[in-house]
Amino acid sequence: MRPTRIVFVLVPKVHLLDLAGPAQAFTTANDLGYGYELSYVAESEEVMTAQGVPLRAQLDWPEIEPTDLIVVPGWRSPSLSPVPPIGPEVRQRLRDHHASGGSVASVCSGADALGASGLLDGRRFTTHHDLTDELAARYPRGTMVRDVLYVVDDRIITSAGIASGIDLALHLVAVDRGAEAAARVARQMVVYARRNGDELQESAMLRHRGHLSDLAHRVQDVIDVQYAERLPLSDLAGQVGVSERTLTRIFTTATGLTPLRYQQLLRLERAEHLIGHGTTIEAAARTVGFEDARMLRRLRSRTTEPVAG
Structure with missing residues (x-):
């Protein structure tokens, strides 16, 4: 079976933990035999993180299918810039992937990129608590859900940011590969597998694995x-x-x-x-x-x- 491809879109001043948390979860899942393959794309070959560590990324996107996932990690954003740091080509790729039946996720301020692509219209979403008012005003056609770790609505998955990107990834592993797989990944990462988004994510396998x-x-x-x-x-x-x-x-x-x-x-x-x-x-x-x-x-x-x- 072809592995599920996870494509991370890197933008300038990307937060390391917004990226590294879910990337580690999916990599661990792959190490345990659950079939994931990770790619990192950007609009320039070198991307400077908010923490000052330069990252190398691909300019060319890999072939992706509806079973694959695109993730936009957040970037440094005490306040949001007037325009998200993603160009029209990336926005179109996000729209096209979702329209084909694929899933698109964001961590923290990455929700701004989804909103700029029109993917938050008519959907519930969340983001880091420091940005909820700003994004709610910027994308009034969507519905901001406050004080939750992540929200899933019509294959658009948004998370609160920083460490909650791990919770988002564990939830997606549980959906794709089963709760037992997510529990094994959480155990390997030595994290508490909460899985409590805005909906009832009350899996006993995970609730009692902390x-x-x-x-x-x-x-x-x-x-x-x-x-x-x-x-x-x-x-x-x-x-x-x-x-x-x-x-x-x-x-x-x-x-x-x-x-x-x-x-x-x-x-x-x-x-x-x-x-x-x-x-x-x-x-x-x-x-x-x-x-x-x-x-x-x-x-x-x-x-x-x-x-x-």
Whole structure:
């Protein structure tokens, strides 16, 4: 399968972390075998960053397909210049890629480039909190969403900037390659996998991966794959080479849940997805591993995270 190409558009005074955060996430995903290929393009071969580090970029754009992604990292912008530092050719490429079915993303002030290309019209978007008022006034045909990490609207993905570019990239990896892939990338990068954009991004795989316990991660790896199967505590303990008591203590300390509670939470989330797409409660319960629908109904009736019955 052809790797997904991520094309970063570099502009003068680009912020290193706006670029490096998502670039590292996609590179790590590729190192783990998830199939990404990164390219860096600009309107000049050398681009000076806001931090004074010069970068080399390609002048010629690679061949891109609708499954690929264009990312515009932000640039130094205590206040925005009257015109974004991208030329008409780049703006047209952004428009054409989106029109062909592709996705376009921005980090921080990169949203200004998307707005100048007309891609924010009629869509929700976000940016760094210092720029929200200015961009909201500049692009009144769009809807500014404040105080969130990222917003996804019709294949236009905007993020708040700086470190939130990592959250944006992890979300896109989760969408493209699955939540388990995003969790592995986050773990490799030693970051807390929040995934909380403006919509409910409540993946249990990621919400309970914000710890540094290797043992708990290994147990979660097993449960994530086999959540619909019967997983006795003795089998889990045997797979990771510790006693049941040690496993329960370490896992609960790291995640706040027992292994059984974590498994039930995964089952519940998957069942809710199936029900939301028209599956009956009974069929959803069987699919996720419950013997009948009673436990699923019980878990759905609770307002907090599920506990063992």
